[in-house]
Amino acid sequence: MSLFGSTSGFGTGGTSMFGSTATDNHNPMKDIEVTSPPDDSIGCLAFSPLTLPGNFLIAGSWANDVRCWEVQDNGQTIPKAQQMHTGPVLDVCWSDDGSKVFTASCDKTAKMWDLNSNQAIQIAQHEAPVKTVHWIKAPNYSCVMTGSWDKTLKFWDTRSPTPMMTLQLPERCYCADVVHPMAVVATAERGLIVYQLENQPSEFRRIESPLKHQHRCVAIFKDKVNKPTGFALGSIEGRVAIHYINPPNPAKDNFTFKCHRSNGTNTSAPQDIYAVNGIAFHPAHGTLATVGSDGRFSFWDKDARTKLKTSEQLDQPISACCFNHNGNIFAYASSYDWSKGHEFYNPQKKNYIFLRNAAEELKPRNKK
Amino acid sequence: MGRKKKKQLKPWCWYCNRDFDDEKILIQHQKAKHFKCHICHKKLYTGPGLAIHCMQVHKETIDAVPNAIPGRTDIELEIYGMEGIPEKDMDERRRLLEQKTQESQKKKQQDDSDEYDDDESTASTSFQPQPVQPQQGYMPPMAQPGMPPVPGAPGIPPGIPPLMAGVPPMMPGMPPVMPGMPPGLHQQRKYMQSFCGENMMMPMGGMMPPGPGIPPLMPGMPPGMPPPVGPRPGMPPMTQAQPVTAPGILNRPPAPAVAAPTPQPPVTKPLFPSAGQMGTPVTSSSTASSNSENLSASSKALFPSTAQAQAAVPGPVGTDFKPLNNTPATTTEPPKPTFPAYTQSTASTTSTTNSTAAKPATSITSKPATLTTTSATSKLIHPDEDISLEERRAQLPKYQRNLPRPGQVSMGNPSVGSLGGMMPPQPGIPPQQQGMRPPMPPHGQYGAHHQGMPGYLPGAMPPYGQGPPMVPPYQGGPPRPPMGMRPPVMSQGGRY
Numbered sequence: 096m097s098l099f100g101s102t103s104g105f106g107t108g109g110t111s112m113f114g115s116t117a118t119d120n121h122n123p124m125k126d127i128e129v130t131s132p133p134d135d136s137i138g139c140l141a142f143s144p145l146t147l148p149g150n151f152l153i154a155g156s157w158a159n160d161v162r163c164w165e166v167q168d169n170g171q172t173i174p175k176a177q178q179m180h181t182g183p184v185l186d187v188c189w190s191d192d193g194s195k196v197f198t199a200s201c202d203k204t205a206k207m208w209d210l211n212s213n214q215a216i217q218i219a220q221h222e223a224p225v226k227t228v229h230w231i232k233a234p235n236y237s238c239v240m241t242g243s244w245d246k247t248l249k250f251w252d253t254r255s256p257t258p259m260m261t262l263q264l265p266e267r268c269y270c271a272d273v274v275h276p277m278a279v280v281a282t283a284e285r286g287l288i289v290y291q292l293e294n295q296p297s298e299f300r301r302i303e304s305p306l307k308h309q310h311r312c313v314a315i316f317k318d319k320v321n322k323p324t325g326f327a328l329g330s331i332e333g334r335v336a337i338h339y340i341n342p343p344n345p346a347k348d349n350f351t352f353k354c355h356r357s358n359g360t361n362t363s364a365p366q367d368i369y370a371v372n373g374i375a376f377h378p379a380h381g382t383l384a385t386v387g388s389d390g391r392f393s394f395w396d397k398d399a400r401t402k403l404k405t406s407e408q409l410d411q412p413i414s415a416c417c418f419n420h421n422g423n424i425f426a427y428a429s430s431y432d433w434s435k436g437h438e439f440y441n442p443q444k445k446n447y448i449f450l451r452n453a454a455e456e457l458k459p460r461n462k463k
Numbered sequence: 464m465g466r467k468k469k470k471q472l473k474p475w476c477w478y479c480n481r482d483f484d485d486e487k488i489l490i491q492h493q494k495a496k497h498f499k500c501h502i503c504h505k506k507l508y509t510g511p512g513l514a515i516h517c518m519q520v521h522k523e524t525i526d527a528v529p530n531a532i533p534g535r536t537d538i539e540l541e542i543y544g545m546e547g548i549p550e551k552d553m554d555e556r557r558r559l560l561e562q563k564t565q566e567s568q569k570k571k572q573q574d575d576s577d578e579y580d581d582d583e584s585t586a587s588t589s590f591q592p593q594p595v596q597p598q599q600g601y602m603p604p605m606a607q608p609g610m611p612p613v614p615g616a617p618g619i620p621p622g623i624p625p626l627m628a629g630v631p632p633m634m635p636g637m638p639p640v641m642p643g644m645p646p647g648l649h650q651q652r653k654y655m656q657s658f659c660g661e662n663m664m665m666p667m668g669g670m671m672p673p674g675p676g677i678p679p680l681m682p683g684m685p686p687g688m689p690p691p692v693g694p695r696p697g698m699p700p701m702t703q704a705q706p707v708t709a710p711g712i713l714n715r716p717p718a719p720a721v722a723a724p725t726p727q728p729p730v731t732k733p734l735f736p737s738a739g740q741m742g743t744p745v746t747s748s749s750t751a752s753s754n755s756e757n758l759s760a761s762s763k764a765l766f767p768s769t770a771q772a773q774a775a776v777p778g779p780v781g782t783d784f785k786p787l788n789n790t791p792a793t794t795t796e797p798p799k800p801t802f803p804a805y806t807q808s809t810a811s812t813t814s815t816t817n818s819t820a821a822k823p824a825t826s827i828t829s830k831p832a833t834l835t836t837t838s839a840t841s842k843l844i845h846p847d848e849d850i851s852l853e854e855r856r857a858q859l860p861k862y863q864r865n866l867p868r869p870g871q872v873s874m875g876n877p878s879v880g881s882l883g884g885m886m887p888p889q890p891g892i893p894p895q896q897q898g899m900r901p902p903m904p905p906h907g908q909y910g911a912h913h914q915g916m917p918g919y920l921p922g923a924m925p926p927y928g929q930g931p932p933m934v935p936p937y938q939g940g941p942p943r944p945p946m947g948m949r950p951p952v953m954s955q956g957g958r959y
Contacts, residue, residue, distance in 0.1 A: 183853075201862065244854065267854075331845045356841075365842050366840060368841050368842065368843045433846070433852040433853075434846075435844065
């Protein structure tokens with residue numbers, strides 16, 4: 096079990112509650128800091144599924160590494176293992192049994208990391224960086240779905256070098272989500288496609304985007320009987336669209352809301368509009384969290400159409416977020432997302448992953 | 464529609480002359496639009512209440528009711544819902560409405576008598592009561608300053624007025640539709656107003672402007688309505704793209720939605736159950752919307768119907784349900800500043816951004832389209848090019864230098880991206896590995912990719928590297944143990 100060798104040798108994990116100094120705003124919410132965070136921006140986070148006892152967090156970063164921590168109930172985080180790609184890691188996901196982690200990278204490959212043996216092998220190849228990777232577990236098949244900037248969506252049996260299926264996308268894949276039997280892919284040029292995964296993956300519907308700006312993140316939500324019924328789509332223009340696949344009344348049920356904007360309504364200064372970097376749904380409550388380039392996270396109740404909470408502003412954008420399997424832990428990563436271009440990149444600036452107790456704050460508001 | 468109430472049939476807002484379905488909604492509207500403090504957004508109950516609040520809490524005086532039409536801005540009048548409206552304004556309103564109904568009634572009577580000249584007078588009079596209702600159903604939309612007058616709907620104007628005048632002949636089919644729409648209209652407004660969080664936006668007014676346009680979706684559409692149907696066939700070419708190498712993938716049946724005129728319950732498999740109930744209430748009041756859903760639901764493979772049904776007004780709409788951003792290059796301000804903070808900032812951003820982002824960045828090698836990220840009231844914190852942040856960042860030499868480090872081969876031209884195809888390491892390229900990127904155009908690396916650009920394809924051959932082609936590892940279960948030998952791969956120490 097290798098620890099993270101490249102960082103300043105960190106031995107055991109301990110809860111590092113670096114109290115914020117007077118001017119330091121890196122953790123205004125006083126959340127738990129994960130030990131030994133990656134050295135470059137964190138692009139993706141994923142918690143282990145229910146099938147694995149305990150909580151394990153995986154993070155992929157622009158330092159080409161994928162790190163794994165164990166998160167204990169007292170909040171202590173223990174670095175467990177690390178794997179490398181030859182390019183920045185853009186997406187990570189777990190298999191349903193919690194034994195494997197799939198990672199997608201700018202090196203145009205996706206890998207399968209067997210945690211028990213700590214070996215990782217390549218299982219996918221694209222012609223351009225792989226932006227998304229998801230594990231699909233259907234009653235009659237299982238596979239890995241990878242979406243790439245080469246405008247294809249490929250499905251891989253991890254044992255074969257050729258994809259089981261390749262679907263053409265209208266444009267480069269920017270984000271995707273899978274909740275069986277539904278998958279949603281959002282592409283460049285505001286493309287939006289829904290797939291159905293029963294029997295074999297096939298395109299279900301192409302949807303005209305409810306948003307007017309570049310798509311950035313997407314997350315599927317479920318209805319009260321736990322079936323996927325729609326998705327939330329975030330754009331670079333501080334806006335999220337809630338879209339149902341087959342609503343009784345699309346005009347009424349689908350809506351968009353603005354988020355991650357600076358206060359510009361009252362002051363004379365123009366309003367700053369930030370990109371929504373990630374959306375995650377609470378597995379139990381069905382409420383959602385959004386994180387943005389403005390360095391804040393917000394919790395929302397989409398059924399009551401209200402905002403539940405907005406955090407204080409961190410000094411860096413929040414680039415990724417996720418919930419653990421039961422929704423008690425909300426993890427979010429504070430690192431530069433390039434929203435202000437190359438000029439504002441400071442390689443010396445530390446990157447953080449914070450953990451927050453999410454059991455209470457994400458309870459749905461009672462509908463008025 | 465139309466229990467005669469003393470208050471003139473439907474509750475209406477004295478401040479802005481808008482009509483509402485029911486007084487509760489009217490009150491919500493007033494609280495959100497007229498009695499909302501512009502400083503702290505607290506919703507008060509009356510005009511004087513707002514004035515007092517501003518004075519006491521913010522030490523500011525306010526002299527006019529926000530968002531009120533001229534002549535109705537008196538902050539001292541205590542109006543709550545329909546209570547407190549001065550009698551003379553009530554009369555004025557009544558007169559106005561009567562005038563309108565009389566006008567159209569007169570028109571109708573004339574038409575009737577023209578058409579049914581030969582008939583007895585009873586025939587024409589018998590039609591009278593009916594036209595009144597649906598027309599009153601239309602009245603409110605027309606009376607709203609904010610509502611786009613019917614002619615505003617694109618492509619439909621020539622069709623509508625004659626349709627309305629010709630209502631009598633259409634009688635059996637039409638009335639069920641019309642009363643259905645205004646309620647929907649108000650329903651949407653209710654949603655706009657009732658959000659509690661600051662940042663909630665309006666729902667997509669999918670059925671609003673095509674209020675008159677909804678009939679085209681209905682069965683037995685009179686032949687006079689082809690124009691609205693026109694745009695639809697234009698959609699399919701835009702959105703269809705077949706999967707390429709998809710063995711066994713179902714191809715979408717290309718039956719156009721328009722060809723399925725009769726309304727029927729949706730035949731979609733219950734794959735993605737709806738949020739509320741599945742199934743279409745085929746009641747009269749929601750026939751319009753349910754029909755549009757029918758088309759999208761029952762034809763699951765039909766891009767055009769979905770796009771049409773939902774996207775009559777995709778995206779943010781102003782309070783008048785006109786899309787805020789649908790007029791690139793012509794408007795910079797939204798038509799109605801009823802949500803001044805929200806609509807203006809979004810509209811100006813979105814409209815300006817839209818016009819430029821709409822430029823297709825077609826081929827990868829061309830310079831990507833740019834966004835307009837700044838406008839008068841808002842600024843998009845995002846680089847100008849319309850590529851994702853990750854793409855932008857990945858172009859940096861810093862993030863590409865790592866790829867070559869393994870000293871990996873460059874793939875000349877990976878065929879399909881399957882490992883089978885990329886075997887022999889190609890010599891002679893390595894020199895290019897390190898930081899030779901600068902000359903490349905922004906989309907260089909992908910563009911390069913697609914054009915088989917000579918040489919360096921970053922990370923082309925992932926480190927498996929032990930010489931032998933990748934195929935062996937994938938033989939299935941048994942070879943696993945040999946793969947266990949691969950650890951060096953990870954640490955980049957591999958064979959270099």
